[in-house]
Amino acid sequence: MLQKWLVHRNMTAEELSQALDTSKSVISKLMNGKQRYNQDWLEKIAYVLRCDVPSLFKDPANPSLDDIYSALSNEDKVRALAILKTLTS
Known part of the structure; x- marks a missing residue:
């Protein structure tokens, strides 16, 4: 669903990684299921994407x-x- 949110907000994975002060590879791993989300990540991502955490699991x-x-x-x-x-x- 993260990819859909990036498209919805007209944002790239690289822009998200910069906003979160992390690497693009971390975002890629999150998007591909190779790294698990934790509450901290979910809250930071939701803040950058201007939504709440539950919305991250819905199609924007x-x-x-x-x-x-x-x-x-x-x-x-x-x-x-x-x-x-x-x-x-």
């Missing part, structure tokens, strides 16, 4: 309903809820 091109809803303004949230209530009644 297919946001969840919660992701979409949380990105709405308060005014749009009210409208969206009204539309959903109409659709479910």
Whole structure:
């Protein structure tokens, strides 16, 4: 999923490695499953990619309903809820 996040953020593995102050080979190993992620790595990667840790395990091109809803303004949230209530009644 890390590769998809890099594409989503228009970032290369080398740029990620620089942002994390590590080598490109470490990022490559993480991406290829040759090095395990730990909580520290996950938090640093999520910070650089501007997401939360659980989102790293989801396809960024297919946001969840919660992701979409949380990105709405308060005014749009009210409208969206009204539309959903109409659709479910």
